[in-house]
Amino acid sequence: MNSTRLQYQLSLHCWQQHLFAVTLTVPKHDAQLLTFSLPSWIPGSYMVRDFAKNIVEIEFCQFETGHKVAFEKCDKQTWLVHSSGDALVVKYIVHANDLSVRSAFINHQYAFINGTSAFLNVKEMQHLPCELSIAPPPKASWKAHTSMSPINHDNSPEQWQFYSESYAEFIDHPIFIGECETYRFDVQGITFDLLFSGHQNIDKARIAEDLTPICEHHLQLFGAPHPISRYLFMTLLADNGFGGLEHRNSTALLYPRYELPLVGEDKGHKTDGYITFLSLCSHELFHTWHVKRIKPEVMVAPQLQEETYTNQLWIYEGFTSFYDDVTLARAGVIDGEKYLDIVAQNLTRLLQNAGRFKQSAAQSSFDAWTKFYKQDASATNNIVSYYTKGGIIAFGLDLLLRKHTDNRVSLDNVMKVLWERYGRDEIGTPDDVIARICQDHFDIDISEYLNAVVYGTDDVPLERWLDDIGLALHTRTAVSADDKGGKTAFAGIRHQFGANYKPATLGLTVTQVFEGLSAAQAGVMVNDTLLAINDEIVTAVKLQRLLDNATTDTVKITVIRDGQLINLTLAVIEARKDRAFFTIEDNDKFNTWLARA
Numbered sequence: 343m344n345s346t347r348l349q350y351q352l353s354l355h356c357w358q359q360h361l362f363a364v365t366l367t368v369p370k371h372d373a374q375l376l377t378f379s380l381p382s383w384i385p386g387s388y389m390v391r392d393f394a395k396n397i398v399e400i401e402f403c404q405f406e407t408g409h410k411v412a413f414e415k416c417d418k419q420t421w422l423v424h425s426s427g428d429a430l431v432v433k434y435i436v437h438a439n440d441l442s443v444r445s446a447f448i449n450h451q452y453a454f455i456n457g458t459s460a461f462l463n464v465k466e467m468q469h470l471p472c473e474l475s476i477a478p479p480p481k482a483s484w485k486a487h488t489s490m491s492p493i494n495h496d497n498s499p500e501q502w503q504f505y506s507e508s509y510a511e512f513i514d515h516p517i518f519i520g521e522c523e524t525y526r527f528d529v530q531g532i533t534f535d536l537l538f539s540g541h542q543n544i545d546k547a548r549i550a551e552d553l554t555p556i557c558e559h560h561l562q563l564f565g566a567p568h569p570i571s572r573y574l575f576m577t578l579l580a581d582n583g584f585g586g587l588e589h590r591n592s593t594a595l596l597y598p599r600y601e602l603p604l605v606g607e608d609k610g611h612k613t614d615g616y617i618t619f620l621s622l623c624s625h626e627l628f629h630t631w632h633v634k635r636i637k638p639e640v641m642v643a644p645q646l647q648e649e650t651y652t653n654q655l656w657i658y659e660g661f662t663s664f665y666d667d668v669t670l671a672r673a674g675v676i677d678g679e680k681y682l683d684i685v686a687q688n689l690t691r692l693l694q695n696a697g698r699f700k701q702s703a704a705q706s707s708f709d710a711w712t713k714f715y716k717q718d719a720s721a722t723n724n725i726v727s728y729y730t731k732g733g734i735i736a737f738g739l740d741l742l743l744r745k746h747t748d749n750r751v752s753l754d755n756v757m758k759v760l761w762e763r764y765g766r767d768e769i770g771t772p773d774d775v776i777a778r779i780c781q782d783h784f785d786i787d788i789s790e791y792l793n794a795v796v797y798g799t800d801d802v803p804l805e806r807w808l809d810d811i812g813l814a815l816h817t818r819t820a821v822s823a824d825d826k827g828g829k830t831a832f833a834g835i836r837h838q839f840g841a842n843y844k845p846a847t848l849g850l851t852v853t854q855v856f857e858g859l860s861a862a863q864a865g866v867m868v869n870d871t872l873l874a875i876n877d878e879i880v881t882a883v884k885l886q887r888l889l890d891n892a893t894t895d896t897v898k899i900t901v902i903r904d905g906q907l908i909n910l911t912l913a914v915i916e917a918r919k920d921r922a923f924f925t926i927e928d929n930d931k932f933n934t935w936l937a938r939a
Contacts, residue, residue, distance in 0.1 A: 348470050348509070350461055353477035354519065360439040360448045361398070362455065366432040366462055367405065371425070377465035378432065379420040381458040381513070381646035386587050386633065387444045389715035390649060393459045394419035396437045396446070405429035419647060421462075436460060441580060443516075443587040443594040452484070452520020452539050454578055454594070457513030458646065464509075472512035476502040479519050487522065487537055489574045489592035490515040510643070514590045514634075518576055525550055529557040533572040538602075539579050545603040549620075552612075555673035556624045560665075563754060564631045564761045573630070575623055586622045588629030595622060617676060621684075625666035633658050636760050639770030653773060655707035656796060660732010661757070663688075664740075667733075671936055678936055682813070682924040683828030685737065689922035690827025691730050692801070693817065696857040698726040703735060703796050719868040723857040726799075734802045735795050741807035742791055743780070744935075751784045759783050808924075812931030817919035823882065827921040837889040838917035841866055849873040849880055849902075864899065864912040871902040875912075889914065 348368060355363040368376065380394040395418070402411040402423050411430065414422045423430065438446035438455065446459040461472075473493070476486050490504035490512075506512035518537060525536040525546035534557060538544050553575075561568060574592035579599035586595045601615030612620075637658070644650040671681035692698055706714060706728040713725045740753035759779050764771050772778070780786045794800040805815055819834030823842060840859025843850040850872045855862050866872070874880055875888045875897050889897070892914045899912045926932050 346470065347473045348464060348467060349473045349475070350512075351475045351477060352455070352460065352517070354448065354453055354480055355435055357448045357450065357453065357480060360437055361435055362438055362446070362448060362453060362460070363433070363435050364460055364462075366464075368425075368430040368432065368464055368467065370429045371427055371467065373466045374424065374426060376423045376425045376430070376467075377420060378423065378462045379465065379647060380462055382419055382648065383646060384444050384456055384458040384587070385514070385641070385644065385646075386589075386629070387715075388649075388655070388710040390711065391444065392418060393445065396459065398435050398437050400432070400434035403431045403433070405431050432462060434462070441578070441583060441596070443578070443585040443596050447578075452518060452522065452578075453479075454539075454576075455517045455519075456594070457515065457517075461509075461513055463513075463646075468509040470508070472506045472509055474504045474506075474512070476504075476517070476519065481521075484520045485522065487518045487524070487535075487574065487576065488515045489572065489589065490517075511590065516576060516587075516589060516592065516594045527554060529554055530561045530566075530568070532557070532561065532568060532570060535572070535574045537574060537576045539577065540599070542579055542599050542602075543604050544579075544599075545605045545607065545609075548603050548609055552620055552675050553623055555675060556620065556669055557627065559669045559673050560624075560627055560631070563757060564765075565758070569635060569766075570630060573627065575626075584622075586626045588626045588633055590630075590634050593623070593626035593629075595619075595626065597622070612676065617670070617680070617684075620670055620675060621666045624669050625662055628662045628665050628669075629658075631761055631765055632662055632757070635768050636765035637768070637770060639772060642768060642770040649711045651708055651711070653704040653708045654771065654775075655710055656703035656728040656732035656735060657771075657776060659729045660703065661736045661753070663729050663733035664736035664753070665757075668936075678926070678932060679829075681936070682926070685734075686828040686922040686924055687826045688730050688733055689815075690920065692726070692734065693920040693922060694856065695722050695726060695730075697722055697724045698731060698801070699799050701725045702799050703728050703731045706731070719854050722854060731795075731802075734804070738795065738802040738804055738807070739776075739788065739791070741804070741810065742788065743784070743786060745807050745810060746786050747784065751786070755784065756780065809927070810931070811935035812926060812928030814925045814927050816923050816925065818921050818923065819917040819919055820921050822886065825921055827923065829923045834921075835886055835890055835917045837892060837914050839885065839889060839912075843872060843882065843885075845882065846871050850882060850885065852901075859918075860913045860915055864910045866899070866901065866910065866912075867903065869903075872899065873902060873907075874900040 351365040353363045355361040382390045382392050402413050404411060411423055416422055438448045441447045446455045486502040490506055493503035493505050521540055523538050527534050527550040536546055570591050576592055577595040577597055582598055583596045586593055597619055603616055638652040638654045640650050640652050667684050670676045671678055706726050743751045756779055777789055777792055780788045795802050808815055821830055821832045821834055840856050840861035841852050842854040843852050852866055852868055852870045855866055855868055896911050896913055899910050901908050
């Protein structure tokens with residue numbers, strides 16, 4: 343036993359029952375009482391998840407004798423042990439059946455484990471180095487992958503061993519054990535590894551080719567020396583599902599397997615699903631600098647047993663949401679027209695979002711723990727996304743800075759200062775960091791802008807500056823309920839129902855009702871089954887056709903609610919223009935802005 347390290351062993355106890363086992367060996371120490379705990383949330387995902395609820399068995403024993411040691415569980419995630427300074431062995435079993443990037447999951451093909459879901463913290467020893475040994479997996483074809491530093495560089499098939507300098511670092515390296523495909527490429531001296539779970543004939547070389555200029559962009563933006571020497575894109579492939587979570591030297595992604603390009607497919611065409619995957623990779627890699635190292639003061643050493651509040655998430659997720667897409671266009675992975683359609687879709691989400699007038703981006707950041715991460719069908723009417731509005735705020739700030747300085751200063755310059763001033767040494771940013779940087783470094787007062795669009799609920803006034811980069815912003819009516827915004831050649835609808843829905847056995851099930859529109863005024867509610875308009879049974883297509891061709895000011899709608907038939911009166915009103923799109927008015931101006939990195 344190493345007397346200067348916490349030693350963890352991870353093994354797959356029973357993959358059929360989604361169980362893994364952990365053995366933690368604690369060296370001799372001076373403390374009479376040891377505090378063991380599991381985090382209740384994972385950095386980057388701001389919701390209390392109570393990971394300790396998945397510990398189904400636990401015991402504490404003396405290291406030398408094997409005798410059990412009494413313990414007290416003092417809350418949902420904390421165990422107290424009177425150790426008398428003796429070395430201890432803690433053995434516990436964890437249930438892992440959450441197919442997401444935030445927790446742990448085991449199936450027939452692989453095991454995925456976040457450290458926050460698996461590894462107990464010893465409060466009195468949390469600054470000690472941590473050593474991890476992974477026991478031989480149940481299947482010979484399974485391999486282990488993580489961005490953690492290896493102890494044995496030969497990656498022995500019998501056992502894998504890894505090392506971290508502290509508990510905080512230890513839990514920031516997700517672990518994959520199972521069947522997978524990998525691909526390695528180098529960018530500016532950094533080794534990038536792609537990992538895809540299972541065997542799906544994914545065109546890994548093509549993905550690496552498209553990711554290379556994206557990686558180059560981020561590395562160039564923040565400059566050398568780089569904080570990483572190796573980076574792992576770890577992708578869990580599933581039939582459905584979407585997610586990404588940043589880590590210090592890696593990211594964990596969840597993505598539909600058939601949205602990615604397969605070997606032999608046409609390389610000249612990128613589907614929307616594939617573009618979204620590249621943008622997701624861009625987003626999480628950007629977090630290597632902007633979240634994992636540049637971070638709010640309260641997130642430098644957060645307490646993972648309870649919520650840690652900040653109103654700065656609009657800076658961190660919002661700015662990253664701006665850069666994830668614009669990087670694809672700057673790098674030539676998508677063209678300018680496609681990029682503008684993506685921005686237009688983000689604006690469209692805001693235009694449909696009445697909650698943007700009730701909650702500011704700063705408030706959205708602070709309330710992420712409840713209102714953003716625990717959304718229900720009413721969310722669009724009551725909250726705003728710090729991702730979506732934050733990205734538009736970043737776009738507007740870039741244009742404002744260029745306007746004030748005749749293109750000498752852009753958001754890129756702000757990011758560079760953020761990195762040099764706060765990120766390299768990870769000292770944490772104050773709430774007013776963006777205003778402070780713009781004033782102190784560039785002599786630009788942006789307080790009026792921030793007060794209006796960040797701390798207030800004003801829309802970002804993009805129209806003030808778009809002409810400077812050769813663009814014009816327009817709005818139009820929707821083509822259909824599935825219309826996400828952007829340019830289209832199809833005619834828009836005439837009349838708007840004002841709710842989202844999905845097919846039911848008969849009729850349509852209402853999933854969302856938009857404040858202020860006809861459906862809400864008529865009294866339509868979420869989970870109603872919409873059966874008919876003027877006694878005509880409806881489908882999604884028929885509903886819109888009947889509305890568009892209505893010749894009266896109102897129509898009768900029939901719904902089923904709680905087992906009862908209810909007739910309501912729906913006003914037939916002109917569809918609002920809530921789908922955004924851009925036109926390029928000056929290609930030279932736009933291309934100049936887009937090319938600037």
